[in-house]
Amino acid sequence: MASAYLGPESPRPMAVISEAYRGHVQDRLPLFPTTERYSLGNDYEERFFYLLHKYLELDTTDRLCYVGNARESIADRIEEHFCLVEPVRTLVPGHVHYEETDDHKMLPIPLSHVGAEEHFKQLVRDRECARGSARKGLFDKILVHDGVRYLTAKPSAVYCDMVKCLAPGGMLLVIHRPADLTTLPFFRDAQQRLADNDASYMDIVRDLQSVGLDVQWELEVVPVRMPRRKWLAMMRDRYPPQMEIMSDTEILDGLRELTEGVLKYEGDLVEFQDRLLFIKATHSNLENGYPSVQRYSCGQYVPFPQQNDLKLNMTLPPDFEMDSTRGKRSDSGFKFLWG
Numbered sequence: 001m002a003s004a005y006l007g008p009e010s011p012r013p014m015a016v017i018s019e020a021y022r023g024h025v026q027d028r029l030p031l032f033p034t035t036e037r038y039s040l041g042n043d044y045e046e047r048f049f050y051l052l053h054k055y056l057e058l059d060t061t062d063r064l065c066y067v068g069n070a071r072e073s074i075a076d077r078i079e080e081h082f083c084l085v086e087p088v089r090t091l092v093p094g095h096v097h098y099e100e101t102d103d104h105k106m107l108p109i110p111l112s113h114v115g116a117e118e119h120f121k122q123l124v125r126d127r128e129c130a131r132g133s134a135r136k137g138l139f140d141k142i143l144v145h146d147g148v149r150y151l152t153a154k155p156s157a158v159y160c161d162m163v164k165c166l167a168p169g170g171m172l173l174v175i176h177r178p179a180d181l182t183t184l185p186f187f188r189d190a191q192q193r194l195a196d197n198d199a200s201y202m203d204i205v206r207d208l209q210s211v212g213l214d215v216q217w218e219l220e221v222v223p224v225r226m227p228r229r230k231w232l233a234m235m236r237d238r239y240p241p242q243m244e245i246m247s248d249t250e251i252l253d254g255l256r257e258l259t260e261g262v263l264k265y266e267g268d269l270v271e272f273q274d275r276l277l278f279i280k281a282t283h284s285n286l287e288n289g290y291p292s293v294q295r296y297s298c299g300q301y302v303p304f305p306q307q308n309d310l311k312l313n314m315t316l317p318p319d320f321e322m323d324s325t326r327g328k329r330s331d332s333g334f335k336f337l338w339g
Contacts, residue, residue: 029229029232029236030229030230030233031233032233036230037234037237037239038071038072038234038239040224040226040274041224041225041226043223043225044222044223044224044274047222047223048074048222049082051220051222051276051278052078052143052173053082055173055218055278055280055296056141056143056171056173056280057141057171058078058082058084059140060082060083060084060085061085061086061140062084062086062140062141063086063089063138063139063140063141063167064079064086064089064139064140064141064142065088065089065091065139065141065142065165066078066088066089066090066143066145067091067092067093067116067142067144067145067147068090068092068093068143068144068145068146068147069092069093069145069146069147069150069241071241072145072146072239072240072241073090073145074145075088075090076088089139091115092115092116092150093115093116093117093144093147093148093150093151094116094117094147094150094151115150116147116158117151117158120158120161120162120165121161123165124161124164127164127165138165138166139165139166139167139170140167140169140170140171141170141171141172141173142165142166142170142171142173143173143175144172144173144174144175145175146176146241148174148176149197149198149199149242155199155203155204156207156210156211159172159207159208159213159281160211163211163212163213163283169283170282170283171280171282172208172213172280172281172282173278173280174204174208174278174279174281175276175277175278175279176199176201176204176276176279177240177242177274177275177276178198178275178277179191179194179195179197179242180195180198181219181277182194182274183272183273183274183275184240184272184274185231185258185262185263185270186235186254187253187254187255187257187258188257189246189250189253190243190246190250190254193245193246194242194243194245197242197245198242201277204279205217205279208291209291209293212283212284212291213281213282213283213291214281214282214283214284214291214292214293215279215280215281215291215292215293215294216280216281216293216294216295216296217277217279217280217293217295217296218277218278218295218296219275219276219277219278220275220277220278221273221274221275221276222274222275222276223271223272223273223274224271224273224274225269225270225271226269227268227269227270228263228267228268228269228270232255232258232259232263235251235254235255235258236255238251278296280296
């Protein structure tokens with residue numbers, strides 16, 4: 001009879017409701033058209049294009065190479081927005097095959113000698129053989145859009161090949177979404193897994209410096225405003241592309257966590273911010289070839305102090321009086337004689 005007085009605590013009503021809801025979470029989320037499926041909205045893209053123009057300085061005659069994930073690729077919209085005369089060359093940064101383990105985790109298996117890194121390596125070989133054509137295979141700008149983590153080879157070697165494919169005065173721009181600085185509404189397991197598998201932005205800067213490039217960086221915030229159900233649907237489809245490391249079971253558990261947690265009482269629209277790190281790399285301007293690292297729009301050169309002793313003078317007004325036992329005047333100023 002004791003069990004009759006346990007009340008609603010056993011079994012917990014919320015647990016029963018949650019398990020019933022979990023089976024229908026995917027059916028309740030809408031399916032969006034292909035053009036909107038992986039888009040964060042028009043306002044987001046307008047701000048993104050503004051920042052792209054600010055850091056990459058795209059001109060209509062520039063030959064652009066876009067390196068990014070196919071699902072997040074905005075190469076076509078960049079070509080249309082900036083009215084580029086030459087078609088954008090689109091490359092996939094690398095290929096990673098994922099296998100689900102028995103504990104419902106995704107095991108990444110990088111595939112070597114494929115993707116953008118192999119393309120640039122082959123392009124460098126072709127240019128070395130074809131010595132007669134100066135601009136054959138050259139790009140004015142190279143954009144790596146959130147694809148550094150796909151580089152399976154030594155990143156500095158890939159950047160070196162990219163630099164060799166740049167025309168004189170060319171520019172390389174790396175846009176990176178740091179997992180430890182992100183403010184996207186991920187569930188807890190995704191935040192931890194993304195941070196553990198992320199590429200360090202300090203390593204990106206060091207690798208760019210190692211190939212003799214001047215580096216400028218800036219952290220930009222792009223606001224996002226979209227329907228709540230669309231964001232959940234994008235996460236269901238593993239967007240952003242970093243979500244590829246999450247299994248179906250982990251995605252369902254994460255959606256359940258959000259819909260019963262921080263996003264439970266939100267309205268039809270949600271607002272959040274996307275933090276992006278813009279890393280601009282160009283050929284070094286210094287004659288000695290030492291690359292520089294600085295925040296964007298800071299001074300180009302920082303003066304170094306002289307190694308010899310400094311001689312300092314301070315001119316004093318005529319009515320200045322001083323005890324004769326402590327010092328004396330001079331024509332060039334005043335020298336202190338401390339006894």
